[in-house]
Amino acid sequence: MKFLAAALAVFLILPGTAMAIGRPLVVPPVPYEKEQIAIVLLKEPKTESQIKALLSSYPGLQLRHIFSEALYGFSVKGDAETIGKLSFKEDIMKISPAYSYQADMEENIKMIGGEAVRGYFDKLDRRLTGKGITVGVIDTGLDYTHPDLRNNYSGGHDLVDGDADPMETKVQQGLPTIHGTHVAGIIAANGKIKGVAPEAKIIAYRALGPGGSGTTEQILSAIEQAIKDKVDVLNLSLGNEINGPDLPISLALNKAVDKGIVAVAASGNSGPNVWSVGSPGTASKAISVGASTPIMNIPFLLIEGTSEKIRLEPMAGSGQWDTSRSMELTVAGMGKKVELSDAKNKFVLIKRGSTTFTKKAKNAQNAGAKGVVIYNNTNGSFIGNLEEALHIPVVSVSKKTGEFLKKQIELGNNSIRISMEEEQDRLAAFSSRGPVTGTWEIKPDVVAPGVAINSTIPGGYMALQGTSMAAPHVAGACALIRQAHPDWSPLEVKAALMNTAKPISKGIQKPYRTYEQGAGRVQILEAVQAASLVLPASLHFGKFGTSGLSDQSEAVLTIENKSLKTRTYSFRMPEAEEGLDWQLPLSFTLNPGESRRVKVGLRVDEILSRKKIYDGRLELEDGTNVIGIPYLYVVEEPGYPRVMGFDLTQGDKPGTFRYEVYLPGGADEFGIALFNPEDYRFVGFLDISRNLKRGMIQKEIAAEMIPEEGRYLAKVFAKKANQEDYIETELIFPEKEEIGRN
Template sequence: MKRNFSKILFSLLAFVLIFSIFGFTVAANGGKKSKTQFSEIPLAEILGDIELSSDRPTSVIVELEEESIVEAKHKGTSQTKANLKSERGKVIKALEKAVKNADVNREYDYVFSGFSVELPGNEIVKLAAIPGVKAVYPNVHYTAEVISAEVISEEAFSPEMMNSAPFIGSNEAWEAGFTGEGVTVAVIDTGVDYTHPDLAHAFDDYKGYDFVDDDNDPQEGAGQYHGTHVSGTVAANGAIKGVAPDATLLGYRVLGPDGGTTEDVVAGIELAVQDGADVMNLSLGNSLNNPDWATSIALDWAMAEGVVAVTSNGNSGPDNWTVGSPGTSRDAISVGATQLPYEVYSVETTTTGDVSYESDKVMGYADVKDLTALDGNEYEFVNAGLGNPDDFKDIDVEGKIALISRGAIPFVDKAANAKAAGAVGAIIFNSEPEEFDFVIPGMEVPTIKMSGVDGQKILSELEKGNNTVSFDLEYVTTNPEVMADFSSRGPVTLTWMIKPDVSAPGVNIVSTFPGNGYAALQGTSMSAPHVAGASALLLEKNPNWGTEDVKAALMNTAVDVIDPATGKAYAHNSQGAGSIRIVDALNTTTLVAPGSHSFGKFVKNTGKQVEKQSFEIKNLSSERKSYSFDVEFAGNPDGIKVSTSNNLKVNPGKSQQVNFNVQVDTSKLEPGYYEATISVSDGTQKIDVPSILFVGEPDYPRLTGAFLEKVEEGSYYVGSYLPGGAEVVQYNLFELNGEKIGEPIDTLGTFSNAPAPYHEFLWDGKVGGEELEDGEYVLGVYVEQAGVTEYKAYLVTKN
């Protein structure tokens, strides 16, 4: 367990009890005034979850104030590798003087200015105090984002299984002559099996680089498959075809068997840009919702340098604010996952003696043939507990139905474990009495779901020896394309941007697998390469386009994904601009950029607040066009008015900026999130630009971490991470009795107007004038910001 940042999970009641015991005050211990001494200190930003009280080696990424080569170039200033090396050397020299055990690893200068270094965690504050250091980021762990994987046997495989590329229009694009020829796509991932017969054509002599083993061979490691699968979706050309089958590929192995770290991902981005990639795909991520992260910054500057950067949005949905870096990038194209249209069946489940179950429904399946094969047949069913691998060790489910309880592991893992044990289907029942809503197409065995009440009923029947089950299945309808529940949602903190930018198929995607094989995977990792391949097709047709043109074309021509539960389009923060359609993007005659807008926050308590926004319209046609505009907020709420030009005339091949004002009267609006659609029409083509605004402070997490760290004898740093700053922040210390919160000890400090994203102060380690004993404690942090309060507890160590 991490000692600083492992949050202790307490119930709401526990928090209420804390407040009732220890109110918001600087007095403590029965009203006695504290003699604690504290003072705020300036430091470079230390972002993220870093264990600052430990003396264990900790790897971090250091961003320097000195601008990278690409950043300086695009800001019109002069920068050289030699100067960066010199400035970086000064900081490294100062670091080595201040910290005895500091081991610098990778150094960056092209799209990111800084270096990675390993040093004791409790020395990081010294690093942050060195002149020239802009920010310190944890060298966080990145994973290849896959929800489930199923290898397809040679006997079962057919090329028609690769149906996602045709769905977004790849076949029609090929027929029009666009196959990605002459465009280079970098796959920054787990490496790639470039010997696969469907991929060998895409690689030249120089194939990329392996940052895990530090050599020039990006061949995927033993037991890994993610990068090969992603590469096939981009550019396979054999038994299956990727979206851009004639594109050239470069592989960059930045993720090993256990994932990878920021230092290698940033290094991969830098090298891909310098190697001349036109497009890069990063189907990887973490849970950090922050636009100013090392990977996100590197992607922003890669886009500025002319490389179309595509990244997965993450697999932590369906709640808002779940998008993580690098999907939080301001400029890169972040991609959400959709499920292709699939057939819906109703089911009547009957066990021995014609016992029926009211709540039974089809939860999901990978192949409709596997589902319909169950129809009308009788099977033995077996209790498989929670569906963990160990639950299957001592039971025989071969050719049977696994009965599984919800809990402990994801549904898709339960189904996968059932299949691995030989089951032909599964019944999953809720751990609570009621039903649950999840429908997950792509489950590895046909899966029926039930309420907790029916789950206990079927368990009871099984205990009586009534161990047979049959299913009466009936076709109901074919569901349209829908958003995958697992797909992460925006917005992004601080920028309040809509993410994802677009969506693409990501459930049950068939592509190449190492060793000449094929597999079906699901995750936003599978969605991103569809967009990377589409970008290659657009660049083949339009080699002079900039990255913003490619992004705009994909966003402007995407189609709304409709939620079948409501009959309305999913929220912008679920689908972005919609699901991509390649042919429409290739044929568009107008580009509107940026392809989405955030009007930001409107927090004025009285009166009206006005914000100005603009976007650029580019007329790609050979005729002069006249554009009209319409802005519609969902529900047409009073208090929001948008004014813009009624008509705008743009000459052929020219661009023009459109300015508009947004006026918000917060007195007429409830605090919350409001989404709008800006429609741009030339009389023939209509482009919808998704937009959002927030009334009041957005509902992002106010507090994301805290720490207590010893500087020297009698001196400690105490602090917290505040994404939006805080009007008030208070630090309370409590005893820890076992795993329970004990008595309040003291209020260590109360501050007002703490800035984002990081606050810290110096504490003398004393309570009531007496030195506090070393040991484990609970640091309770209370935050007030924009009318929202949060109180969280963290386990810390004083030593």
């Protein structure tokens, strides 16, 4: 299973490992890896000698790292069978596979209040610029020689190569990276461009290597080191598509918060579907960040002679639009050179796949095209970046829209115009939504600009987009809040951002749901000046019973008066809704610096309730401000995905394979069914199991279960309480002789 940086750079688009049809998961005939790395979580802390004593009965296991800050545990290397035996030891809580991770300003910073807050001063009479605050960036490294970042750089650690040089991967080392430098620039660039907190110090933790790839072990080691370094804020612009609260990275971030660090994580780029937020954006105590749009001019494609108006998603790095005249749109296949003979002075419609967006667009530009529309090869929309700047516009549309445009061209409706409309504070289509499975928490917590964000990269500057770009806006904001209020805890910093966030809408009277935007788009100045704080900043009442009778749940809020005057607090009664009965506290008064715990109760009549998930915002008045508190409750088991994060690799023994899959609610029945991709004829089961518990499943597939060489359509399914969910992916198996000879 892959964790990806939450940026949409080239193909780093957080696809996870349940690969969509058209992007097969290839199982190559390479030498099998007999040894693997696993993370062992302990029930209680142990010394190094105690851990070595525990492992002394397992001579085949090699102790690698001991974790005592981020979590209690250690990592080991050895064969799967021996690692599995460890799970029977009484003092071991859980063994988790070491997942593979890969790397998920100007006007945008002004938009969230990053410029206005400069007029505010800290207790040492210094402007709020992040001075005195250290931000840790766990990512692909950092180009600390960049003129906009070299004065911010305060050292680093390379958890990939095991040294103290966190420089980005260079060409001679493998697939080069730029992601960490871009993220760091949004936080603290201080040169040609300025970040949110331009005088904050950056400590870089290179946990993702060539191509933005890394492991759970490396990221846990980075979190562990950041705790030892006592950073004030920690940014993780990475994630996966597993919507579960119990993965090791999420647990480690919660521990980092307990130790005084404000942890910020990207929510992921798997939107716009609900239940798409991924770990570590699911960590309960971290600030999970979704992506909104800054002030942008959005292009719309108009088909002349029709009423069709199609919203286009510009790719970062593409050129400007010519809206002065009509143009012809033509089909250009996959964007290969031979398919672009008719492209001169036209817009070309190209299908996604086979090669990069940049290659397709450059082929079109070289052929004389005036613009490129790339449509998806799987259901849904997507958004991306170009690896280099081009002078023609390049946009993306969904598969459905692309096929519609292709049909219009065939019908002769190929004359188009482009119109531009200003837009801001919209949720980016790619931004992952919640809630979190199991805990039913609202995630993301807030949103911040994450579309077409210009920042530093090795050797220059580039605009990228993704929740990777949204998270560092919030990390920079946290640095400013910590400078202004050094005595505030991480949870108070989080509350300040959420209590003062601006709820955003998709149109007039059409607000986004709380589990799409959290509390809303961050407003730094308002957060710094917050007179009152409400903790926790969002409420999740959990899942009500299914008895058919009224059920009640309650939550406890802590209200803090942070101002210098006495304030009176009162809740506004929510709009009446059938089947719901709120029990809210009466008005009360708090003196400066005083706090109070209050109970909020909710009674639900399941017979009268009509929805599975209810959400909204409670409102608390403090005499000057209205504080919004997002809430969510589940009446009965909602329809969240039952299977996530499927990955298949070669096993420990020749001829075998091993799969990993996450079951957020467990399964009465789970299986991997194989079909012929040409005629969808059922071939057989790769595996089938019953009565599985929730969480990560890892299993070895025996050689006799492996099908013959070839391409297969796999349906990975889970059934639970008469509900079935599945992932479809293509698997390519090599010749058995090729596997066996390894």
